[in-house]
Amino acid sequence: MKLSSLILKIAEKMDGQRSLNGCLHVLRGKRSGQTLQDADTFSVKPYFSLLPKLSEAAFTEAAGALRSRGLLAEKEGLLELTDAGREAAAALPEYRFDGWNYRGREAVFFQRLQLVVQTFSQLRDGQNSFLPITNDRTVQQFVRRLIPVKKESWPETAGQLAEELIAAIRASGMSDLQAALFSHRLTGAGATGWTWEQLEEAAGEPRNSLQLEWLEALHRLLAIAETPQAENAMPHLHKLSESIRVETPLTGSAAATKKLFDKGYSLEEISRARQLKTSTIEDHFTEMAANVPGFPIGLFVTEDDQQAVRLMVSDGDVKRLRLLKEAFPHLSYFQLRLVLSTMKGEPPV
Amino acid sequence: MRLEQELKKRFGFDSFRPGQEDVVRSVLDGKDTLAILPTGMGKSLCYQLPGDLMDGLVIIVSPLVSLMEDQAASIRRRGEKRVAAVNAFMPSDERRQLFAEIGTVKFLFISPEMMTRPDMTRFLSSQHVALLVVDEAHCISQWGFDFRPDYLRLGDFIRKAGNPVILALTATADGRVEKDILGYLEMSDANVFRQSLNRPNLYYAVQRAAGEQEKNRWITERLTTTSGPGILYVSSRKRVEELTALLQGHGIRIASYHAGKEAGDRQMIQQQFLSGELAWICATNAFGMGIHKDDIRQVIHDQMPASAAAYVQEAGRAGRDGKQSSAVLLYVPDDEQKVRFIVQHDLPDEAQTAHYLAMKKNGEAAASAAEFAGISETGARLIDYYGEHGGGTAVTEIFTGLRFDKEEKLRQMIGYAAGQTCLRSKLLHYFGEEPAREQIPCCSVCGDMAETWLESALPAPGERAFLPYEERIRLLLC
Ligand SMILES: [Zn+2]
Numbered sequence: 001m002k003l004s005s006l007i008l009k010i011a012e013k014m015d016g017q018r019s020l021n022g023c024l025h026v027l028r029g030k031r032s033g034q035t036l037q038d039a040d041t042f043s044v045k046p047y048f049s050l051l052p053k054l055s056e057a058a059f060t061e062a063a064g065a066l067r068s069r070g071l072l073a074e075k076e077g078l079l080e081l082t083d084a085g086r087e088a089a090a091a092l093p094e095y096r097f098d099g100w101n102y103r104g105r106e107a108v109f110f111q112r113l114q115l116v117v118q119t120f121s122q123l124r125d126g127q128n129s130f131l132p133i134t135n136d137r138t139v140q141q142f143v144r145r146l147i148p149v150k151k152e153s154w155p156e157t158a159g160q161l162a163e164e165l166i167a168a169i170r171a172s173g174m175s176d177l178q179a180a181l182f183s184h185r186l187t188g189a190g191a192t193g194w195t196w197e198q199l200e201e202a203a204g205e206p207r208n209s210l211q212l213e214w215l216e217a218l219h220r221l222l223a224i225a226e227t228p229q230a231e232n233a234m235p236h237l238h239k240l241s242e243s244i245r246v247e248t249p250l251t252g253s254a255a256a257t258k259k260l261f262d263k264g265y266s267l268e269e270i271s272r273a274r275q276l277k278t279s280t281i282e283d284h285f286t287e288m289a290a291n292v293p294g295f296p297i298g299l300f301v302t303e304d305d306q307q308a309v310r311l312m313v314s315d316g317d318v319k320r321l322r323l324l325k326e327a328f329p330h331l332s333y334f335q336l337r338l339v340l341s342t343m344k345g346e347p348p349v
Numbered sequence: 350m351r352l353e354q355e356l357k358k359r360f361g362f363d364s365f366r367p368g369q370e371d372v373v374r375s376v377l378d379g380k381d382t383l384a385i386l387p388t389g390m391g392k393s394l395c396y397q398l399p400g401d402l403m404d405g406l407v408i409i410v411s412p413l414v415s416l417m418e419d420q421a422a423s424i425r426r427r428g429e430k431r432v433a434a435v436n437a438f439m440p441s442d443e444r445r446q447l448f449a450e451i452g453t454v455k456f457l458f459i460s461p462e463m464m465t466r467p468d469m470t471r472f473l474s475s476q477h478v479a480l481l482v483v484d485e486a487h488c489i490s491q492w493g494f495d496f497r498p499d500y501l502r503l504g505d506f507i508r509k510a511g512n513p514v515i516l517a518l519t520a521t522a523d524g525r526v527e528k529d530i531l532g533y534l535e536m537s538d539a540n541v542f543r544q545s546l547n548r549p550n551l552y553y554a555v556q557r558a559a560g561e562q563e564k565n566r567w568i569t570e571r572l573t574t575t576s577g578p579g580i581l582y583v584s585s586r587k588r589v590e591e592l593t594a595l596l597q598g599h600g601i602r603i604a605s606y607h608a609g610k611e612a613g614d615r616q617m618i619q620q621q622f623l624s625g626e627l628a629w630i631c632a633t634n635a636f637g638m639g640i641h642k643d644d645i646r647q648v649i650h651d652q653m654p655a656s657a658a659a660y661v662q663e664a665g666r667a668g669r670d671g672k673q674s675s676a677v678l679l680y681v682p683d684d685e686q687k688v689r690f691i692v693q694h695d696l697p698d699e700a701q702t703a704h705y706l707a708m709k710k711n712g713e714a715a716a717s718a719a720e721f722a723g724i725s726e727t728g729a730r731l732i733d734y735y736g737e738h739g740g741g742t743a744v745t746e747i748f749t750g751l752r753f754d755k756e757e758k759l760r761q762m763i764g765y766a767a768g769q770t771c772l773r774s775k776l777l778h779y780f781g782e783e784p785a786r787e788q789i790p791c792c793s794v795c796g797d798m799a800e801t802w803l804e805s806a807l808p809a810p811g812e813r814a815f816l817p818y819e820e821r822i823r824l825l826l827c
Contacts, residue, residue, distance in 0.1 A: 114613075121825045131623075133616055135418045137443070162826035166819050176818075183818040185613075188825040192621045195604065195614040202813045 001212040003054075003062040005092050006047060011072060011079050012089040013042040017320065020079050024059050027051045029103065031251040033286030037341040040290050045100035050215065052104055058208070096173075098219045105244045106218040109225075111136060112240045114186060114193070115143045120158035121188025123147075133187050146239060157236070164234040168224050177203060178217035181210055250291055257284035258292070282334045290341035297342055301335045309339045352398075359401055360427065366391045368544040372516070373398050376480065381515045381536040383486070383527065385543040388520045388665045393420055396482045396516055397429075400456060405479030409458045412485050412497055416638050417458040420484075423641075424456055431455035437462055448472060461488075461499035464506060474510040481507065483534060486517035487658070490529035491747075492754060496727075498734035504535055515539075520665070521546070521658040523780050546661060546780055550668045552800065553772040554677045554793035555765070564651060564679050565595060571649070571677075572601050575803035577628035579647040582663055584691070586633060588651065593631045603629035606636045637663060643670035646803060650678045653766055655692045656758040657779045660765070673790075673802040680766040685759070692755050697724040699745050702732055771795050 010023045018038060025035040029049025039048045066072040071085035081089065111134045122130045132140060148157055169179050181203070187193030196207045203210060224230060225241035250258060253276075260270045271281045289295045297306065305328070312327060324336050352373060356362050365373075368386050375382040376399040386392055400407035411417040414436050421434045433447055433454045447454070463469055483489070489500035507515065517530050531539055558564045568581065583589045586607045593605040604618045604627050621627040623642055630636060634654065648667040654660050660678070668674030697705065701722045708718035719729035735744045765775050772792035774784035785791070790798040816824070 117825055124826070131419075131616070131620060132422070133613065133620075135422075158826040162822050165822050165826075169818060179818040180815040183821040184815060186822070186825055187617060187620065190624070191821065191824050192624055192626055193613075193617045195617050196611070197604070197614075198813060202815050 001095075001209055001216065003051075003058065003208060003212065004066050006050070006095075006212070007059075007063055007066060008071065008081075008085065008089045009092060009095065010042075010044050010047055011066075011081055012086065013044050014038070014079065016075075016078055016080050017042070018079065019077050020063055020074065023063075023079065024054070024056070027054050027059070029099065031254075031287075033283035033337055033341070036287050037290055037337060039100060041340060041343065046095070046097040048099040049103045050097060050099040095216055096220050096223065097216055098223065101245050102219060102222065103246050105246065106215065106222055108139065109222055109241055109244045110185070110218055111139045112142055113237075115139055116146055116161065116236070116240065117186045118188045119143060119147060120154065120161065121191070123154050124158060125189040127189060130189075133193070146236070161236045164237050168221055168234055168237055171224050172217070172220035174217045174220050175213070177205075178213050178220075181214045182217050182221075185214070250287055251284075253280075254284040254287045257281055258288055261285075261288070282337075286334070286337045286341045289338050295342075297338055300338055301331070305331060305335070306339050306342075309336060310343060313340070313343060355398065355402065359398065360394065366394075368542055369394055371540075371542050375540040375542070376514060376516050377402060379514055381517075381534075381539040383517045383519075383522075383530055383536065383539055383541045385519055385522050385527070385541075387544060387546050387548065388662055390544060392484070392518050392520075393423065395518065396480060397424060397456075399516075400480055401429075403479040405477040406451075406454065406473075407456050407480045407482065408464075408473065408478055409456060409482040409484055410461055410464055410500075410503065411458055412461060412488050412495070412500075413638060414460065416484075417460065419638075421456070421458050429455070432458070434458035435463055436460045451476060461497060461503065465499055465502040470506050470509055474506065478510050478513040481510070481513045481515050483515065483517045483530075485519060486530045486534075487519040487522050487526050489533050490522075490526040491751060492523075492525045492529060496731075498730050501533055501734065504533055507535060520662055521780065523658070545777075545782060546665075547773065547777055547782070547785055548665060548668065549788060550671055550673050551664065552673065552675045552790045552792065552798060553664070553776075554675065554797075555772065556677055556679050556793075558679055558681050560681055560683070564681065565592070567679065568592065568649065568651070569596065569599055572596055572603070572629060573599055575800065576646060577602075578622065578625070578642065578645050579629050579649065580637065580645060580663075580666060581629060581631045581649045581651060582636075582654075583631060583633060583651045584687070589631050589633055592651065596629070596631070601629060602627050603631055606630050606632035608633070608635040634659070634663060637666050640666065642666075644672070645669070645674065646672075647675040647677065649676075652684050653678060653680065653688055653762045655688055655755065655762065657761045657765060657776060658758075660762065661776055661780075675800055675803060678766055682767070684766075685763055688762075689756070689759060692759060693752060695725055695727060696748050696752055696755070697722070697728040697732060698748070701728075702744055702748070705729065705732055706736065769794060 006027065007023055010026055014022060022038055026039055026044050026048055027050055029052055039045045063072065070082055071088050073080050073082055114133050118133050148154065181199055184194045184199060199210055200207050222241055222244060225234060225237040226245065230238040257270055260273060265273065267281055267285065271278045289297055309324065309328060321333060321336055325333060328336065352370060353364065356365065369391055372382055372384040372395045384395055396407060396409065417434045417436065421432045424432045431454055435444060435447060437460060483503065488495050488497040490496065515534055515536055517534055522530065556567060558567055583592055586609055589605045589607050593603055596603045606615060606618050618630065619640065622630050645667045648664045654663060664676035667676055701724050705718050705722040705724060708721055709715060715729055719726060732744055735747050761779055765772060768775060771794055777785055
């Protein structure tokens with residue numbers, strides 16, 4: 001799976017409305033009001049925050065490749081798909097990412113799983129002391145609670161976990177390559193996990209591409225392990241997926257702002273109390289408007305203005321703030337963003 | 350006290366390793382103690398056993414997070430669960446939780462940066478500290494090969510904590526470093542124990558080469574005809590990757606290791622090496638601390654390290670099981686310039702120092718000021734420390750002195766590589782020890798040996814191929 005395929009997928013949704021940077025921000029999961037709102041408006045939440053450490057250089061290179069293949073163009077700073085690009089995007093497989101809800105926490109799920117598998121594996125071979133694959137104490141404590149006290153039941157539990165894993169992989173619909181990557185990153189007695197280099201060697205594909213495959217495989221597994229039915233069908237995996245999904249999709253700082261807002265502080269008071277710029281607090285409010293059901297947007301924009309903006313957006317396909325601002329000079333950018341952030345649904349095709 | 354009974358009861362060992370018992374007794378007598386024990390001689394027992402027998406908290410100051418975690422884990426493995434490790438990467442809520450539960454902790458590992466923060470000093474000095482262990486104590490000396498200014502601030506803590514018993518541990522310390530340790534840690538009436546650095550089961554060799562091409566040829570030949578497990582030490586990440594690729598191409602089971610790799614990958618490489626799935630590790634000097642593998646047969650250096658102390662430590666990872674092993678240093682006379690450049694580049698020069706200080710005065714943050722002035726993080730720490738303790742001109746003077754010293758250390762290393770006298774005796778001499786008694790095999794100067802103990806039994810490695818996932822999962826769990 002190539003980075004450029006992800007860019008193509010996102011570009012398909014944002015076609016003609018956002019710059020290339022907007023796309024980078026989505027992949028990196030930038031916590032600004034604008035990006036959070038974009039994720040929602042253009043339905044690119046699945047790709048949000050998939051690659052928090054994505055370098056500008058890697059991104060530019062992948063985008064450049066699309067451009068030179070004639071799939072992507074830029075017009076007045078906005079990215080646009082060519083006809084060939086649209087065809088290419090349609091030909092891509094359907095990915096099952098869920099970046100918005102996992103936000104990188106699939107790594108925690110995998111660490112737990114890795115440590116559980118390693119622990120059972122080593123215990124089976126009578127090795128009660130071994131170097132744990134992760135030094136993360138929270139993960140270690142979590143896993144410790146999953147190991148049955150009674151020694152006699154270890155082999156049985158380990159066997160159950162194996163069957164659960166195999167069943168989950170089958171049910172997830174992941175590819176053979178993904179199943180291979182996933183199972184060879186697991187580690188234990190006599191079968192140490194493989195490094196990314198070793199996986200590259202065996203798969204004959206570059207690491208970046210393998211890591212995307214692996215990431216999607218984890219999201220597929222999590223989606224299965226999380227379901228209420230999994231509580232009975234695959235109890236161990238279900239347990240491992242506990243609290244991986246981000247409960248409150250608000251960023252830490254926005255959550256702090258919300259607390260004060262709930263106590264009755266005004267925007268300006270919050271800005272003073274938190275010693276943050278007004279624009280930052282405005283970002284938090286936009287984030288809240290997009291994510292908190294029942295957010296009283298009426299405190300900031302009159303019902304009439306909201307209606308008018310919504311109408312214009314859905315009629316005229318105008319989502320660019322600058323154009324909206326021209327149409328509604330009496331509204332501030334903040335007010336316009338607030339309205340936009342409450343608008344759900346598919347972007348215009 | 351019948352110490353051996355306690356040793357048996359708590360650790361399952363019948364007897365002490367050389368040097369351990371004296372150190373343990375000294376600590377239990379309440380004496381400040383400096384123990385200079387070669388790597389692999391069971392340093393940690395020197396504080397674990399007395400710690401068990403003493404009332405109060407045992408604080409272990411340790412310079413590397415990985416080392417700390419590893420030691421904490423090894424204590425837990427023997428069933429002692431009252432262990433905690435705190436470092437700068439620990440989230441503050443976890444730290445608070447740890448403080449709240451400090452009463453349940455017996456062994457607390459801590460990094461020097463953390464330890465010397467005012468809030469931490471205040472908190473820890475209010476506890477009953479039975480023993481303060483300063484691990485890798487040579488880091489306190491600017492003459493040590495791994496100087497960490499934060500160690501210098503420990504003296505302050507010691508005073509505030511009401512002078513607990515101090516145990517300073519290191520694998521290498523020449524006379525000057527020893528003096529620094531005793532001085533800065535204010536151990537005026539300390540017992541000093543020094544265990545000989547001589548490792549009779551190591552065969553030392555210097556292998557000359559005309560250039561990198563020839564080095565590559567020699568290494569390839571060596572690794573295809575002799576057996577591991579072994580470590581190949583290399584000076585840069587780039588060279589690590591190059592050599593690894595070259596050797597993998599010859600079917601050698603080798604993997605690369607350096608600080609730039611993902612933590613999970615590093616862990617897996619270590620485990621593959623421990624379990625024998627890998628025969629070789631090609632690494633920068635980031636690899637090795639905290640590795641418990643006794644049957645390493647050879648350590649090869651692609652290029653000399655910056656000092657004999659570093660060399661003794663790295664080469665000493667071979668043959669911990671007491672069996673015959675080899676330590677080879679490859680040498681191209683050009684290497685001197687390369688190493689000199691790296692070593693001297695570590696220290697900021699006068700112009701850089703001035704630049705850095707000016708930027709900081711203008712309100713630039715330390716990290717970015719250092720970047721602008723083109724100096725390393727360590728360099729910036731040094732300037733900060735000496736700047737606080739004497740001002741700008743003092744800094745320049747000290748750096749001149751340090752530069753001179755580093756050059757001298759490098760000369761020792763060159764003397765080892767280029768010299769015509771017994772390699773073993775030379776290393777011992779650098780650390781103030783008598784020349785070694787004659788032994789066979791000794792070193793490549795005393796008599797070139799066919800290294801018959803490295804006879805090869807290389808299984809032909811197959812292509813790396815995936816197992817079907819069901820099979821692999823059952824292999825792990827069923
Ligand atoms: Zn000799």
